[in-house]
Amino acid sequence: MxxxxxxxxxxxxxxxxxxxxxxxxxxxxxxxxxxxxxxxxxxxxxxxxxxxDDTIVDLPGLAFTGKAWNSVRSSFNRAEREQMTFRMSRVKEESWGVRQQLRAISESWVGDKGLPEMGFTLGTLVEAEDPEVRLALAIAPNGDVDGFLSWLPVYGPTGSIHGWTLDLMRRRDGGFPPVMEYLIGSSAKLFSEEDAQIMSLSGAPxxxxxxxxxxxxxxxxxxxxxxxxxxxxxxxxxxxxxxxxxxxxxxxxxxxxxxxxxxxxxxxxxxxxxxxxxxxxxxxxxxxxxxx
Structure with a gap:
């Protein structure tokens, strides 16, 4: 394909x-x-x-230009005004304080639900701790994590990384409003600069x-x-x-x-x-x- x-x-x-x-x-x-x-x-x-249906974004030549990308560009502009910081990392590379924030955001998201957190085709922080999984963070000026994503590697036939697929999405209540547009758009820019070929936003189950x-x-x-x-x-x-x-x-x-x-x-x-x-x-x- x-x-x-x-x-x-x-x-x-x-x-x-x-x-x-x-x-x-x-x-x-x-x-x-x-x-x-x-x-x-x-x-x-x-x-x-x-x-x-899996949702695939082709990364070579990706440019957030034109009216169709207004919402993503707006998230970049607002993040710059509000001094938000994007960081691509891994869970174990982060400080104890950041890891505690990740757990608190996830627990808050799950805590008021009538059903437990889903598994199987949807990830949790347990899977995000794998050293092959990358972590995208949106950091507020005061050091709060306002949202985060986890990205799983997509391997090609030779074993090299062909792209990345979105697994976990979490945001802090009351945090930076367009945090998901900002995180996904910033991740796409970084992956494109690294010469990845595709970014999958995963199939909505x-x-x-x-x-x-x-x-x-x-x-x-x-x-x-x-x-x-x-x-x-x-x-x-x-x-x-x-x-x-x-x-x-x-x-x-x-x-x-x-x-x-x-x-x-x-x-x-x-x-x-x-x-x-x-x-x-x-x-x-x-x-x-x-x-x-």
């Missing part, structure tokens, strides 16, 4: 090995949020559902409309989306990413046949919310976790 590294020649073997290992263990194999290259590598009898016949996965997605939208704002997040004028790459759920979908749905629910209690699921209207 344009902008992404070429598919690895070992991909079909890796896919086949995973399927064989899962089936030998009595498990149901599936692939979630996969691209077209992985879809081409599964057995021809397998089926697929589109679950999201649970925002895709499923086709007729999608069955239990469509029902599960609708229920999760209804329950989690007030908490995570996936629809508004998807609209926010459009400010960066990405192109879209289709992401799939790959599975053997319809008989697997009920158990895949159960697995996805538990993967997204691994620490949620049955009461929290029930309060959110997610009776599918009980096998319904």
């Amino acid at each position: 344009p902008g992404w590294p070429s598919p690895s020649p070992t991909r079909p073997d890796s896919v086949r090995e995973f399927i064989d290992d899962a089936e030998r263990a009595g498990l149901i194999p599936c692939f979630f949020s996969c691209n077209e290259a992985t879809r081409a590598a599964v057995p021809p009898t397998w089926r697929s559902l589109i679950v999201a 649970l925002t895709h409309e499923y086709p007729p016949g999608a069955g239990v996965i469509a029902a599960l997605s609708a229920k999760l989306a209804d329950a989690l939208e007030p908490v995570y704002g996936f629809q508004s997040l998807h609209r926010f990413k459009e400010k960066f004028h990405p192109r879209y790459e289709t992401m799939y759920l790959l599975y053997r046949d319809e008989s697997d979908l009920a158990r895949i749905g159960l697995g996805l629910t538990r993967a997204f919310l691994p620490t949620a209690t049955l009461r929290q699921f029930a309060d959110a209207g997610l009776e599918l976790v009980k096998g319904g």
